[in-house]
Amino acid sequence: MTADSHAPIRADARRNRDQILAAAKVVFQAQGPDVPMEEIARSAGVGVGTLYRRFPDRESLIRAVAQDSFERVLAEVRSVALEEPTAWATITRLLAHSRELRVMLQLALLSERAHEIITRDPAVRGIRDEIFGLLEDLVVAAQREGSLRADIGAGDIGVLLSLLVRTFPAADAEVAGMMLHRATALILDGLRAPGTPLPGRRLVQGDLG
Amino acid sequence: MTADSHAPIRADARRNRDQILAAAKVVFQAQGPDVPMEEIARSAGVGVGTLYRRFPDRESLIRAVAQDSFERVLAEVRSVALEEPTAWATITRLLAHSRELRVMLQLALLSERAHEIITRDPAVRGIRDEIFGLLEDLVVAAQREGSLRADIGAGDIGVLLSLLVRTFPAADAEVAGMMLHRATALILDGLRAPGTPLPGRRLVQGDLG
Amino acid sequence: MTADSHAPIRADARRNRDQILAAAKVVFQAQGPDVPMEEIARSAGVGVGTLYRRFPDRESLIRAVAQDSFERVLAEVRSVALEEPTAWATITRLLAHSRELRVMLQLALLSERAHEIITRDPAVRGIRDEIFGLLEDLVVAAQREGSLRADIGAGDIGVLLSLLVRTFPAADAEVAGMMLHRATALILDGLRAPGTPLPGRRLVQGDLG
Amino acid sequence: MTADSHAPIRADARRNRDQILAAAKVVFQAQGPDVPMEEIARSAGVGVGTLYRRFPDRESLIRAVAQDSFERVLAEVRSVALEEPTAWATITRLLAHSRELRVMLQLALLSERAHEIITRDPAVRGIRDEIFGLLEDLVVAAQREGSLRADIGAGDIGVLLSLLVRTFPAADAEVAGMMLHRATALILDGLRAPGTPLPGRRLVQGDLG
DNA sequence: GATGAATGAGTATTCATTCAT
DNA sequence: GATGAATGAATACTCATTCAT
Structure with missing residues (x-):
């Protein structure tokens, strides 16, 4: 009955999302907003694909x-x-x-x-x-x-x-x-x-x- | 007109160098240190080739x-x-x-x-x-x-x-x-x-x- | 209800298969043979996982x-x-x-x-x-x-x-x-x-x- | 005094351009409009960079x-x-x-x-x-x-x-x-x-x- | 010397397929 | 069984630098 169309998001997905946000925050500060997405993914411990599944492009990651x-x-x-x-x-x-x-x-x-x-x-x-x-x-x-x-x-x-x-x-x-x-x-x-x-x-x- | 082979640089070469420096200064400030070299050359009114003749790479341009x-x-x-x-x-x-x-x-x-x-x-x-x-x-x-x-x-x-x-x-x-x-x-x-x-x-x- | 272990396929599985075939037919015609598998799955109302369970790869879907x-x-x-x-x-x-x-x-x-x-x-x-x-x-x-x-x-x-x-x-x-x-x-x-x-x-x- | 702002285009550049057009025509017909740009470049005998210099994106190549x-x-x-x-x-x-x-x-x-x-x-x-x-x-x-x-x-x-x-x-x-x-x-x-x-x-x- | 053409390595992004939940 | 998350290979496009004209 939750109105949320994306459902409660799976626990592991949630963890990944958080890791990505944390990693991106650090990496953006250290290297600027143009760091390779691959580097962000790596430092979050996930593949680029996962990064892009959560955040469809760089902008949306920056926003998040x-x-x-x-x-x-x-x-x-x-x-x-x-x-x-x-x-x-x-x-x-x-x-x-x-x-x-x-x-x-x-x-x-x-x-x-x-x-x-x-x-x-x-x-x-x-x-x-x-x-x-x-x-x-x-x-x-x-x-x-x-x-x-x-x-x-x-x-x-x-x-x-x-x-x-x-x-x-x-x-x-x-x-x-x-x-x-x-x-x-x-x-x-x-x-x-x-x-x-x-x-x-x-x-x-x-x-x- | 000195006999020294490097020194006096031809007048037009000198002019080119100065134009590049001035353009680079402006462009660096406006767009950051990663502007395409081509853009610097363009805004200096010279070709990239000329830019590279004067400054063999980005570093040396930044230094100058x-x-x-x-x-x-x-x-x-x-x-x-x-x-x-x-x-x-x-x-x-x-x-x-x-x-x-x-x-x-x-x-x-x-x-x-x-x-x-x-x-x-x-x-x-x-x-x-x-x-x-x-x-x-x-x-x-x-x-x-x-x-x-x-x-x-x-x-x-x-x-x-x-x-x-x-x-x-x-x-x-x-x-x-x-x-x-x-x-x-x-x-x-x-x-x-x-x-x-x-x-x-x-x-x-x-x-x- | 036959004892045969593969044959009758559960009714819902059958329904899934049919939905996928129908959706794929439509989508292939509308968008060509290279549509993302995800899109086929979506328009069939199932997850990609299900699509792949029924048809192990694109070829087998095309064949079916x-x-x-x-x-x-x-x-x-x-x-x-x-x-x-x-x-x-x-x-x-x-x-x-x-x-x-x-x-x-x-x-x-x-x-x-x-x-x-x-x-x-x-x-x-x-x-x-x-x-x-x-x-x-x-x-x-x-x-x-x-x-x-x-x-x-x-x-x-x-x-x-x-x-x-x-x-x-x-x-x-x-x-x-x-x-x-x-x-x-x-x-x-x-x-x-x-x-x-x-x-x-x-x-x-x-x-x- | 030609008004053409792009000048007469250098002979070698012209040749490359023509090769690219010819190669693209063949490759598009053989493999459709989505062939890798790299493949077009290769079959024209040039690097991708050259292809992109002449035609800034796939669309403009198709148009040409x-x-x-x-x-x-x-x-x-x-x-x-x-x-x-x-x-x-x-x-x-x-x-x-x-x-x-x-x-x-x-x-x-x-x-x-x-x-x-x-x-x-x-x-x-x-x-x-x-x-x-x-x-x-x-x-x-x-x-x-x-x-x-x-x-x-x-x-x-x-x-x-x-x-x-x-x-x-x-x-x-x-x-x-x-x-x-x-x-x-x-x-x-x-x-x-x-x-x-x-x-x-x-x-x-x-x-x- | 000047020019701008050619090259290719570097990066963003997409998507087929596999696998944990 | 169903789902959708994760992975990574494939591909478009950009740009520093080199080199033919």
Whole structure:
């Protein structure tokens, strides 16, 4: 009686699907959105045929990976907001410590083409809108708390996050970590109220492409 | 007209080389480091054969483009330092307004592979070292001036610059410009003395890979 | 209910087999002999697994479809011969109006490979021989009647039929029907006694490959 | 000063192009429109790359082969019309002996898809229209001569031709030849005035899809 | 020297067939 | 027995690089 036309999907198929998503996420981040499909399949431990049965082309795989990642971020934003005492602490923690958030943005910024594919997908857009709704609430709250400078919008937070998720050009992994932490701290310094006035206007979700 | 058999290169050959470099720079930035060689040749107005005569493979073209770009930056840093009254003003202007600097870093960060190619090239390294020498001087001077926070090294400036040269995920070009200006201003706010202490240590040139 | 272990096949299995044959016949005609097996299975309403259980490979499916079709034609030729008053009327009716005959020949002419597969199958050959025996009798009888020109053999009738079963290159289905009817009528005109002498000799069954 | 933007094409390139067209024509007829591109390339004695340089995809190759073939037929129809004393003789000779015409129609009838590709191409359509114009003139003239039955249009001739160009299901090549000659003769018998009235109406060019 | 033609290796994708559920 | 998931071989097409004109 389930209305779902694809039925509950067999357990082994489900496992394969998950493996593929996980592998694709890793491989996309490491090698970009143009990695050979064969490589994704291999690193998921399946044949290419299986990969293509689940995801009929590269686009649909990218979409699925993005959707999975966006969902994880949404869940995390919700739980962090519950755990942290203030909006500023929530923003800070997300900005500085969320691995899911990094992954999500790295996927979204992989390439022009990946960005378009993700942006055009209605499911992903829906989740993105939810995340942004929460972020806007956090921004307003943190400004009321007096911790976040007033001339900042949720879109600005998005922009700054998009900067911090890039790979850092470091000599080694330890230094890369330090770069991330220092740049993050410095940007948090910049975000703290009151700050010298910024040019332009508060950026909102719609300003992001 | 010197007797030296390699040196003066015929004028038209020189022109070809310059056209290719200019075209490649544009095309690399617009389409990434994997654009078909044919496309580069076409947009330079020459045949692929000519492209390959000048630059025996993609690597060598990338190296040449990088070298050209790094040289321009070196020249610019020198002239800006002469024109501006303070070290802080020099840093600010470079960070906020140097197109050459943006282009140079965008090339260097095009891709993992491009980064390696550039980094490994001795000629480019030489120029980069000169640029960094000047930058270190500027950092020290600006800290003496009391404008730049003390816990920052030239490497940190490099890191922050590397963030700001990325393409911004904007809905349109105007907003993209605003994103750049606002993010730059906010980071400059963060750079201003004194700031809350940053984690780790001052980063120096050697920390960049 | 016989004790024989292979014979009666379970009713549902029988139904599956019939559905597959019917679907395959339709799909082969519509899409050629290379349609994906999955598509045949789908249009028969079964899984590929079931298709392969019944027919271990494409060849055996083609053979089975052909055999089924040839049997239907044999039955039809017999009944038409009984119903029509003259041999010429029988030939005319078969040539102009038999859907089974069209289908059979279309299958046999689907492709070089399909033709070979069918031709090589002993069961199909047997049925074909019976059909041809009847056709030869009809030809002789019609020539005795004086309606069919004398320099024609059963093989010639086969050839002319093979022409008429092709898809006509018509702008729409109605015109296609008209093409078929007009070409059929014109060929019947050509078949009528006496006619100008044809080159070569009467063609017989053995001349068909 | 030639306006032709692609310049006169190099002699060796021209030769390759011609070889590819010739090879493709043969291979398409022998193996259908889905032969591996590699096979076409091989039988033309070039690499696949060369094939793709000249014809960016299978469609464009099919179009080019068709155009070439249609042009040959147009030329032949013109010259045969000049050589033969009557319109009926012209029609007869084309129908019975034109190899170019057979090839052209076999290409056009290769497959549903090939037919569409060819039909949609404006260049090919133009040539086809010219051929048909000539054919219509011939039909009218032959009917005036009293040789061709009156209830036939140029479209009918096209239909009958389309029947005769199919591969005959013969045991060997010699018999296949005989089948073609006999079927042709019989159809010519059917075409001769006056004939028993055909159903429907005269078919014209527009009736062909 | 310049040009653009030729080559062939690299990758995406499809589908026949096998096999676990 | 039925199902549909997994596999991998086959094939289209792209592009870096070489070489004839």
